[in-house]
Amino acid sequence: MSNTHPRIERGFVQTKRARIHLAMIGSGEPLLLLHQTPRSWDEFRDVLPLVGQRYRAIAMDTVGFGDSDALPAGEDSIESWAACAFDLLDELGITSAAIAGHHTGAATAIEMAAARPERVRALVLSAPPYVDAVRRAAFGGHKIIDEVSPGSDGAHLLELWQMRQPFYPSGDIDLLDRFMVDAIKAGRMAAEGHRVVNRYVMEARLPLVRCPTLVISPTADPHAHPVAGKVAKTIAGASLIEVEGAMVPFPDQMPEMFAATIVSFLDRTLRI
Numbered sequence: 001m002s003n004t005h006p007r008i009e010r011g012f013v014q015t016k017r018a019r020i021h022l023a024m025i026g027s028g029e030p031l032l033l034l035h036q037t038p039r040s041w042d043e044f045r046d047v048l049p050l051v052g053q054r055y056r057a058i059a060m061d062t063v064g065f066g067d068s069d070a071l072p073a074g075e076d077s078i079e080s081w082a083a084c085a086f087d088l089l090d091e092l093g094i095t096s097a098a099i100a101g102h103h104t105g106a107a108t109a110i111e112m113a114a115a116r117p118e119r120v121r122a123l124v125l126s127a128p129p130y131v132d133a134v135r136r137a138a139f140g141g142h143k144i145i146d147e148v149s150p151g152s153d154g155a156h157l158l159e160l161w162q163m164r165q166p167f168y169p170s171g172d173i174d175l176l177d178r179f180m181v182d183a184i185k186a187g188r189m190a191a192e193g194h195r196v197v198n199r200y201v202m203e204a205r206l207p208l209v210r211c212p213t214l215v216i217s218p219t220a221d222p223h224a225h226p227v228a229g230k231v232a233k234t235i236a237g238a239s240l241i242e243v244e245g246a247m248v249p250f251p252d253q254m255p256e257m258f259a260a261t262i263v264s265f266l267d268r269t270l271r272i
Contacts, residue, residue, distance in 0.1 A: 008048055015087035021067035022060040026052030030097040033059040034105030037193030038186035040066025042178055043251050050259035060088055064189045078200040082111035100124035100262055102251055107197050114208035122269045123213040124262050127224035128231045131202040139198040147191035167248040175249050206234040212269040213238040218246030
């Protein structure tokens with residue numbers, strides 16, 4: 001890939017449910033990128049210029065995260081987040097697109113492909129969760145990652161940092177800084193976003209995915225790696241690849257590998 005990149009364009013799009021912030025670059029076939037909880041488009045900051053050399057790459061802030069508006073209380077769900085993503089595509093005049101999601105973004109991507117198969121040309125699921133009745137029961141009502149109680153001494157910020165630190169490359173302060181900025185901005189949604197995922201009845205939706213699908217399993221991601229095979233086996237014709245050493249922040253940890261993996265799959269699948 002060339003080192004000469006066009007400039008990332010950022011802006012807001014008013015949709016029928018929310019005002020959505022996005023970052024775009026490139027031209028050609030559209031690719032929508034969906035981030036994990038509690039990140040923002042910044043998770044793909046270094047990926048966008050690389051993918052944008054081949055595709056019209058669009059990274060949106062999920063509603064309630066980054067600079068996108070939040071939905072009214074009680075309306076957050078994977079289904080509603082998928083609907084908001086389609087609202088954005090509608091406003092951009094995009095009838096169909098490839099979708100790539102990481103962690104929570106992968107769950108939203110699955111719902112998009114299951115709900116509106118005619119609008120999803122290809123699917124890349126990076127570190128997808130596998131949410132079934134067992135997981136829903138296990139996480140219901142319990143404290144989860146990124147859940148801290150704010151205090152006037154700021155100790156909750158250190159707690160949040162230390163909670164995430166084991167899942168990030170040792171000594172990489174920059175990646176954790178970027179995480180913290182997004183987590184602070186997300187506020188209560190930093191934890192609630194995980195609960196939204198854990199409420200999703202994914203096992204009923206996975207068999208409805210019919211488009212070409214690639215499941216990416218980061219081998220050093222203790223949350224996603226053990227279940228990636230389950231996700232792939234439940235989607236007809238899905239392929240599975242492992243990326244050695246990739247961790248929870250895979251897109252911004254290894255942007256070149258992340259981008260190259262997506263582009264290679266889409267080039268083969270869409271025959272561009």
